[in-house]
Amino acid sequence: MNKKSFQEYYPDELSYCYGCGRLNEHGLKLKSYWDGEETVAIFHPRPYHIAIPGYVYGGLIASLIDCHGTGTAAAASYREEGREMGTDPPLRFVTASLQVDYVRPTPLGVPLEVRGRVKEITSRKVVVSATVSAGGEVCARGQVVAVQMPEHMMAKGKPI
Numbered sequence: 001m002n003k004k005s006f007q008e009y010y011p012d013e014l015s016y017c018y019g020c021g022r023l024n025e026h027g028l029k030l031k032s033y034w035d036g037e038e039t040v041a042i043f044h045p046r047p048y049h050i051a052i053p054g055y056v057y058g059g060l061i062a063s064l065i066d067c068h069g070t071g072t073a074a075a076a077s078y079r080e081e082g083r084e085m086g087t088d089p090p091l092r093f094v095t096a097s098l099q100v101d102y103v104r105p106t107p108l109g110v111p112l113e114v115r116g117r118v119k120e121i122t123s124r125k126v127v128v129s130a131t132v133s134a135g136g137e138v139c140a141r142g143q144v145v146a147v148q149m150p151e152h153m154m155a156k157g158k159p160i
Contacts, residue, residue: 005031009086019067069144073126097145
């Protein structure tokens with residue numbers, strides 16, 4: 001994919017998230033994109049993302065759904081407003097609710113595909129359903145209720 005990911009449009013001061021922040025040197029750096037009416041991200045789990053030998057830690061899967069959901073919320077809100085991503089004022093979302101169902105064990109050693117779909121969108125809230133698949137098989141399903149980031153969280157500079 002040669003387009004910029006949703007997360008690459010986040011302003012620097014809002015790019016430190018462990019899951020998707022491009023400026024977090026220790027983070028996952030998840031990158032999400034539009035794929036028609038759905039969104040998609042591909043993540044390659046590392047050997048240290050282990051739960052038990054051969055399988056991915058469930059917390060990582062929850063993080064992927066969480067960050068893909070908030071990225072999808074931002075992109076969908078820009079689209080809903082008829083704006084290009086990255087235009088001011090920035091639209092950045094945080095998680096109000098995260099629900100994850102683990103359908104089957106997620107294998108290590110293969111890329112994970114995270115897919116999202118907007119279920120509901122209002123001026124301040126976006127509900128996103130998501131799946132995480134490995135080798136074409138759904139391993140987890142989830143839902144993120146994302147709300148616009150409160151003003152006091154948009155501190156300038158590094159995270160507070």
